[in-house]
Amino acid sequence: MIPEDHLEFLDAIWTRQTPFTYCFLGLNILVFILMALAGGSMNEPTLMAFGVKANEEIARGQWWRFVTPIFIHIGIMHLAFNSYALWIVGPQVEKLYGSVRFVILYLLTGIAGVFGSYIYHPHSISAGASGAIFGLFGVLVAFGIRYGNVIPPFFKSAVGTSVLPVIVGNLVIGFMIPGIDNSAHVGGLLAGGALGALIPFQRPGTQTKPVFRSAQLVLLWLVAVCFYSTARVYDGPHLSFKNATRSVTHLFSSNAIAEDFRTAFNDAQAVFAQSVAEIGLRRMDRLVFLRSATAKSIDELRAAPSLSSDSDKLMAALLRVMQEQYALLEDIQRSGTITLGHARRLNENTVAFERVMVQFSKWAETEGKRYGIQMGKQR
Secondary structure (H helix, E strand, O other), X not given: OOOHHHHHHHHHHHOOOOHHHHHHHHHHHHHHHHHHHOOOOOOHHHHHHHOOEOHHXXXXXXXXXXXXXXXXXXXXXXXXXXXXXXXXXXXXXXXXXXXXXXXXXXXXXXXXXXXXXXXXOOXXXXXXXXXXXXXXXXXXXXXXXXXXXXXXXHHHHHOHHHHHHHHHHHHHHHHHOOOOOHHHHHHHHHHHHHHHHHOOOOOOOOOOOHHHHHHHHHHHHHHHHHHHHHHHOOOOOOOOHHHHHHHHHOOOOOXXXXXXXXXXXXXXXXXXXXXXXXXXXXXXXXXXXXXHHHHHHHXXXXXXXXXXXXXXXXXXHHHHHHHHHHHHHXXXXXXXXXXXXXHHHHHHHHHHHHHHHHHHHHHHHXXXXXXXXXXXXXX
């Protein structure tokens, strides 16, 4: 038989709502979707623009990078694993401590995890909710030790030292797999243990103290300010559904957006130069090949990723030039000879192409550098 007071405890605890677990889970997914629109979470310029932990940028004054990494994930598997872990452990802690204290525990342990990575891995970027998740595990350990004598015996299997095998197993995995930042895990875990020892859980039937409500509001305000600061200085790829589609097809490429942009641009440049040379030499036998190559380049330009509004305008201008060149090649093939009218149109296309190249060169010297895009120097 279960004592009546234990039944009351369990009923009060497990009927509590857990809105912030699902709010944080939803925010992780929302950020991931926005990153997909900006080229994908495997794309380094996107990661940097969205606010991953990067010591050099923090040193330049971007302090919000101690908070935003908690909600950023690098790749779909990273998001999936952390989402599952938060789905499992988040409701347990939020039911025990109440939503107000859960927000405090989650955000402070998440920041502690980022700080651990900042100290022990200063030369690499990092992100993820795992520091906060390990922090929640640390809270459960501290809870079991602190309240082991007052909670129902059968409840102890989910808290206290019973959680240690899960923690140890995940830390071992973190040390064995390259790329996992265990310093963030340890930082969050230690902070969770400390906070669990200091902050009392919310007993059934009690009201939340004003000090905890104030701390919750301050931390939520801090999250909002950090994301606002990130948006204010955002210099990553342009948000576009075209980028989202491309990010799905390049799940395992770290910089696919910039690479595809460069490929489309370089191919157009090479094909245009080749067509001008072949027409100048009156190589009529090459027209079929040139039309095919130009059509392929036009398709690449249409599908090119969106980096910014300026790059979109330049790519659109280059696309128009390539379409005019294709129409010229088509007319020459149809007529079977190169007329003065064709020569005039070729000259107009060449002037337009060179004008676009000048604009591209200026763009590459400023905004393009962020994506590793540079114009080759002529000698």
